[in-house]
Amino acid sequence: MKIIRSIVRGTGSYLPKRIVTNEEMTRMVDTSDEWIVSRTGINVRHFAADDEKTSDLAIKAAERALEMAGIDAESLDMIVLATATPDQTFPASAATVQAALGMTSGFAFDMQAVCSGFVYALATADNFIKAGQVKRALVIGAETFSRILDFEDRTTCVLFGDGAGAVVLEAHEGKGTSDDRGILTSHLHSDGRYRDLLYVDGGPSSTGTVGHLRMKGRDVFRHAVVNLASVVNESLDAVGLTADDLDWLIPHQANKRILDGTSRKLGLPPEKVVVTVGKHSNTSAASIPLALDVAVRDGRIKEGDLLLLEAMGGGFTWGASLLRW
Ligand code: UT7
Numbered sequence: 001m002k003i004i005r006s007i008v009r010g011t012g013s014y015l016p017k018r019i020v021t022n023e024e025m026t027r028m029v030d031t032s033d034e035w036i037v038s039r040t041g042i043n044v045r046h047f048a049a050d051d052e053k054t055s056d057l058a059i060k061a062a063e064r065a066l067e068m069a070g071i072d073a074e075s076l077d078m079i080v081l082a083t084a085t086p087d088q089t090f091p092a093s094a095a096t097v098q099a100a101l102g103m104t105s106g107f108a109f110d111m112q113a114v115c116s117g118f119v120y121a122l123a124t125a126d127n128f129i130k131a132g133q134v135k136r137a138l139v140i141g142a143e144t145f146s147r148i149l150d151f152e153d154r155t156t157c158v159l160f161g162d163g164a165g166a167v168v169l170e171a172h173e174g175k176g177t178s179d180d181r182g183i184l185t186s187h188l189h190s191d192g193r194y195r196d197l198l199y200v201d202g203g204p205s206s207t208g209t210v211g212h213l214r215m216k217g218r219d220v221f222r223h224a225v226v227n228l229a230s231v232v233n234e235s236l237d238a239v240g241l242t243a244d245d246l247d248w249l250i251p252h253q254a255n256k257r258i259l260d261g262t263s264r265k266l267g268l269p270p271e272k273v274v275v276t277v278g279k280h281s282n283t284s285a286a287s288i289p290l291a292l293d294v295a296v297r298d299g300r301i302k303e304g305d306l307l308l309l310e311a312m313g314g315g316f317t318w319g320a321s322l323l324r325w
Pocket residue numbers: 030031032035036039040115154155156158159216217218219220221224254255258282284312313314
């Protein structure tokens with residue numbers, strides 16, 4: 001049976017120039033390099049410059065993805081930008097990206113699922129492509145979490161950083177089997193009962209302020225390992241594959257211990273997990289496309305490889321996408 005598949009034509013990413021070490025964090029809060037490395041695996045994070053907005057990071061990542069894809073922004077039908085830290089309350093930061101890229105047709109919007117945002121955005125674009133409404137989509141995850149961190153709260157401010165990653169998707173005909181290139185299946189979940197475990201204590205209709213990130217880390221950690229392993233298995237089951245078939249796990253980069261826990265639960269060897277949390281920290285919706293771009297550009301990911309992308313974040317939201325490169 002012939003079906004439409006969304007294949008990845010190009011990837012791109014961008015990290016702000018300013019690198020903040022754990023040592024620098026010890027000058028802001030009562031913490032240590034030893035605590036941060038042993039509890040999270042984070043060595044450094046990047047922070048955007050004062051005049052650098054989420055859309056600026058997104059535009060740079062998008063330009064690199066378009067360049068790798070060898071296509072012009074004018075031929076895109078859709079931009080979906082996953083972010084929890086938009087430039088403004090409205091318009092969508094995706095509209096700023098659209099204008100900067102010189103794309104005057106199609107449509108652009110933001111998507112808000114916090115750390116799961118990229119997986120949500122990818123699934124959304126894939127569904128537009130599979131429905132035949134879109135041929136080429138730009139999917140971006142971009143964040144400036146440094147703007148919503150409380151630099152007096154050591155339990156959160158050491159964990160997050162800024163960055164952006166993007167992919168260009170294109171409609172291609174597939175045979176409808178798991179040998180097809182492109183996105184094979186996506187699975188999204190949320191459970192709003194847990195929204196108070198990871199949230200921002202501000203917003204336009206509540207406080208009229210931007211607010212700061214608050215997290216009950218230990219509770220989030222516990223749910224993350226269980227939910228992630230479950231959604232990964234759900235994705236593999238949906239197409240009749242097993243963890244042994246995976247070439248690469250590209251997880252949301254929140255904590256090295258969560259990555260280790262998930263891969264252990266799946267029986268996946270550590271060499272098959274792309275880990276960038278040490279250099280990028282947790283960049284929320286940007287973390288998966290950032291990690292993906294690193295592993296594509298250093299030659300690890302090759303045509304035909306089976307990739308599993310997974311994330312979990314505030315809401316709670318979680319999800320996974322299985323794709324063949
Ligand atoms: O991306 C969205 C999803 N987010 C996540 O997946 C994050 C999930 N959670 C985590 O990654 C981990 O729970 C954390 C890294 C946030 C925390 O690690 P933990 O091993 O769960 O530590 P904890 O919260 O249980 O805290 C242990 C101790 C506490 O001290 P006491 O109460 O045992 O005396 C904390 O006060 O570590 C203390 N602590 C710190 N010490 C030094 C907390 N933050 C720091 C810090 N430096 N920055």
